[in-house]
Amino acid sequence: MAARGLFVEKMGRTLARFRPGTPQSVRYRLTAARLKGGWLDSAPSEPLSSEKALYAEYGWYFVCAQQEFFLYACEDPRAPELHTDPAVQALSLKMARRSAWWSFLGLFAALILQFLLNGRGRLVRFLVEMPLLSCCIYLYFFGTLFLAFRDLYNILKLSRRLRQGYEPDHQKNWHAAAWIHRISQGITTCALVLLLLGGFGALVQSGTRQPITDYQGPLPFATLTDLADGTPVWDEADARKRSNLEIRHSLLAPTILEYDESGKILQNGKVVLDTSLAVCYYDTRTPWLAHLLVNDLHESQSLLADEPQPLPDLPGTDAAYGYSGKDGVFRQLILVQGRRVLCVLWTDPDGTQNFDRMAPRFAEVFAASA
Structure with missing residues (x-):
């Protein structure tokens, strides 16, 4: 740069500032700053005046600091090097x-x-x-x-x-x-x-929400009304959001769905189903991604349901995994079919919504939506 008429004035981590001048040959050398303090001491911004004066006697002048180093320049080709003893220079590093x-x-x-x-x-x-x-x-x-x-x-x-x-x-x-x-x-x-x-x-930017009835095509998961016949009665706190489905998209998963629902199904005034659903659905680019998602989907809810459970035969699925909490209140079902994966977490406070009853219905709706 000096041979092209540009002389360095300041050096940072990624940028340097130069001043124009008459092109000439210049030697530049970095000399390590001396460590005098403890581990938390920062690098000095310039050398001691005694060091600068000593180097100036031999034709070297201080230019700027660069992290833990000082930059010196010399325009005299006959001037000796800054360091002539490698062992001493090693200590300065x-x-x-x-x-x-x-x-x-x-x-x-x-x-x-x-x-x-x-x-x-x-x-x-x-x-x-x-x-x-x-x-x-x-x-x-x-x-x-x-x-x-x-x-x-x-x-x-x-x-x-x-x-x-x-x-x-x-x-x-x-x-x-x-x-x-x-x-x-x-x-x-x-x-x-x-x-x-x-x-x-x-x-x-977040996912779009829309009424679940506006979803194009069959839903890839079962809702409360799909799990039992009767009259649905939704929880009051859930009434405002029960019909909303969150839809997201990404390069690796063209369709991502999330749905929550909580309520009861009544038959002749009798409760036949009382549960809450938390559904995650991914339609990925490759079956490999769908299978990779299984572990993450389980781990994200492993505090609620972490004990593996046997499952009935579920036709139409490539893989199925069931988990239950120690007290049996929470149950998790993960289904994989081709590029698609479905994770359902539901509550079973009275022990009646077990895998033998719920898993076949979830699998049936999931397989039918392919």
Whole structure:
């Protein structure tokens, strides 16, 4: 850049500022900032005045700080190098090594924490419901982790070379490494921007709700009126929303349905069915995705129903899974057929709405809607 008449004035993490001038040959060197304080001390913004004065005697002047390093420049081709003892230079890298370790371990811990908090019952569902946002999240996390690992690797590699008594290779071609850094930094930055835009879009945009009677085609799940003959009586709190069906779409699941219903079915004034339903339905792009969703759908409600239960024969389904709570109040049924998966959670407070009675009817309606 100096040979083209551009001289650096300030360097940041991703951008640098240059001033124009007369083109000339300039040597630039990074020297590590000295570590004097504890682990929580930040890197100084400039070297000590005594250090600057010493280097100035040998033809080197301070330009700016760049994280844990100071940038010096020299226009005299006969001036000696800043460092002539590799062992001493290795000791000066202490702050840079500490910062690189902290950055890598912190990002690695954040990634593990992300999986622990969102991995149980969420990873596949989040990918299916918001594939672009999910990809941006992991591109950003793995991109920043790669950059941190690369920084750590390079610092440790340089430290090892210096401890072995070899001077830094100032003539090494850095262009290949620069391209790796630029591509990685570009992908990470784009992922962060898309993540922020996608997160904002997800907050302001939700699924559409419509009366369940307006749904085109047969419903892929059974409602209260499909489970028993008689007169339906819905709970007062549920009366306003019982006819609303939430419909969402994504690239990996063209149709996602959620429905809640709570009420009773009466025959001659006698209650024959009293339950609450929570239904999730996914019509995915591939059968592989449908089967992957099974574990997440179960884990999302495993606190209510976690004990596997035997199921009757359910024709028309590829796979079926039944779970019940320890007290038997909650029961969960998951059905898979081709690219479709259905999860139903219902209540059985009196022990009459068991799998032998309910599962065949759910499976019948689910298979008929294919």
